[in-house]
Amino acid sequence: MLSLNSVDQEIIKDSNRKRILQLLSKKREATKQEIAKELEISIPTVTTNINALIEEGILEEAGVAESTGGRKPVIVRFLPNSxxxxxxxxxxxxxxxxxxxxxxxxxxxxxxxxxxxxxxxxxxxxxxxxxxxxxxxxxxxxxxxxxxxxxxxxxxxxxxxxxxxxxxxxxxxxxxxxxxxxxxxxxxxxxxxxxxxLAELSVGIAKQLRNLVYISITKGIGTGIVIQDYLYKGKNKRAGEFGHMTVVADGKQCNCGKKGCWELYASDRALLEQYKEKTGKNNITLKEFFEALKRNQTEARAVWEEYLNYLAVGIQNIILILDPHYIVIGGEISRYDEILEPLKEKVFIENTFYSKQDIKIMTSTLKGNASLLGASLLPLQKLFFIREKII
Ligand SMILES: [Zn+2]
Missing domain, CATH: 3.30.420.40 (ATPase, nucleotide binding domain)
Incomplete structure (x- = not known):
């Protein structure tokens, strides 16, 4: 006869608790009967977990629901500020x-x-x-x-x-x-x-998405790869260092020791440095650059075209390597509407492998807050997530 050893029993107990919490954090409130039915776990198990979570102050009782016969069922409520x-x-x-x-x-x-x-x-x-x-x-x-x-x-x-x-x-x-x-x-x-x-998956645009590449454009370029809900980090935790893939052979010297890395041409620092080179203007912010672009200033227009070409080349390479469902672009630059449509035009040029219908490119809804929110989600994972979402 098969029997569960104590480690397995611990895992099941822990996963029941997390599933109940996940459900209540979405639904906000429910009766024990509703929870038991939706998660297909027994009412005594639900009761034990709910009692513990009420004791810890993460849930509270919030009145009674209409009875379908017998005692009125108690409603429990999720407390986000607990x-x-x-x-x-x-x-x-x-x-x-x-x-x-x-x-x-x-x-x-x-x-x-x-x-x-x-x-x-x-x-x-x-x-x-x-x-x-x-x-x-x-x-x-x-x-x-x-x-x-x-x-x-x-x-x-x-x-x-x-x-x-x-x-x-x-x-x-x-x-x-x-x-x-x-x-x-x-x-x-x-x-x-x-x-x-991680933030996009949990609270942002990608809540329903399972395969995505997040491209963070800041002073450098970082990418996060999510495959079937798992963060893919690889054997040495270095997967997704696309910011340092070569886009110009024998190009500019990078801090990493290589030459011609993508982030030297497609980060927001690269954009502003190019603009400075063309105009001689120092300390320009992204906001000021986009204002110049809106005025159709010749230099801004030229620098922007070239920048988008480099950004598109990197994204095309990522699509060829990973064939993701979605590409989400984040960082301060993603707040500007000017980026998305012209970028798509450049990425989806006529080619044998993929078209606009195959992959969706979008900008982050969390904008500049994605990595900050992702950082604050890390401690929450132990409370909510059933498995470590990293492979
Ligand atoms: Zn590099």
């Missing part, structure tokens, strides 16, 4: 810190400017002070915070808690294990584009 999470997003010049609830609503957000990341201990200490201030201001007890997630622009080994390298930040081999004693909560880390892809 737990919180911190998300931290590192970029070249800024660190963003956000407090979110279980619905991934941003409760509080702050940004600080940074000279560099060479003294990571100091950066983490500053973040620790900020998180304390936020909790004090919002009157949230520390024990209600599930953890702090970091979105990092580099190669991240989340199992070893190691930022292996981040060429653009000029740092490598940073162990986040050591920051556990500075920060008061469990620490989680993920690559920036992977975190953004």
């Amino acid at each position: 737990r919180y999470s911190f998300g931290v997003d590192f970029s070249l010049y800024f660190v963003r810190v956000a407090l979110t609830n279980l619905d991934s609503d941003i409760i509080y957000e702050t940004t600080f400017k940074i000279e560099g990341f060479s003294n990571m201990n100091e950066v983490i200490r500053k973040i620790e002070r900020i998180t304390k201030d936020i909790l004090r201001e919002k009157k949230i007890p520390t024990e209600k915070v599930l953890g702090i997630g970091f979105s990092l622009p580099g190669t991240v080994n989340e199992e070893k808690m190691l930022l292996e390298m981040a060429p653009n930040l000029k740092i490598k081999n940073i162990s986040f294990k050591e920051f556990d004693h500075i920060l008061e909560f469990p620490v989680y880390i993920e690559n920036e584009a992977n975190a953004a892809a």
Whole structure:
């Protein structure tokens, strides 16, 4: 006779609890009978889990439903503000810190400017002070915070808690294990584009999508690959470093040691540098660039055309390699409407392999917040997700 060993029983118990939570976070409220029916688990199992979750303050009783005979069934309600999470997003010049609830609503957000990341201990200490201030201001007890997630622009080994390298930040081999004693909560880390892809899957445009490539366009380019709901990271956690695929043989020198990398031609920094070269204008922001483009300024128009050509070449390569259902473009540049249609025109030029009907290209609905929200989702995964969504 087959019997379940205790490990299997633990997994089933844990997965029942997570399935109930997932269902209630979507439906907001339901009776035990409805939950049991929808998830096909027994009423006693539902009751045990619901009681524990009420005890923990994640659910509450919210009146009674109409009876179909017998006692009126009790309605239980999901409480999105019963737990919180911190998300931290590192970029070249800024660190963003956000407090979110279980619905991934941003409760509080702050940004600080940074000279560099060479003294990571100091950066983490500053973040620790900020998180304390936020909790004090919002009157949230520390024990209600599930953890702090970091979105990092580099190669991240989340199992070893190691930022292996981040060429653009000029740092490598940073162990986040050591920051556990500075920060008061469990620490989680993920690559920036992977975190953004996770956010798109959980709360953004891709809620119903299962295969997608998220392209994060910032000072560099990162990509997150999702296959059948799983984040694909590969053997050495380096899958999806498309920002460093060669698009110009013997091209510009990259920080990574190679030449002609995609991000040197298709990141927002590359766009603004090209514009600076053409016009001699320093310190132009993306907003100012797009204003010039709207005025149909000749230089802006020329730089934009060339930029889109390079962006399209990289996307065409990604389509040929992965054949994804969707490509989601994120980062500040995705906020501008000017990007999508002309980009599609260039990607879907007449070719043997694919057409507009095969792959959908879209811009992120989370816009500049995707990686920040993804970071804050990392601690929530332990509460909600049944399996680690990484392969
Ligand atoms: Zn490179």
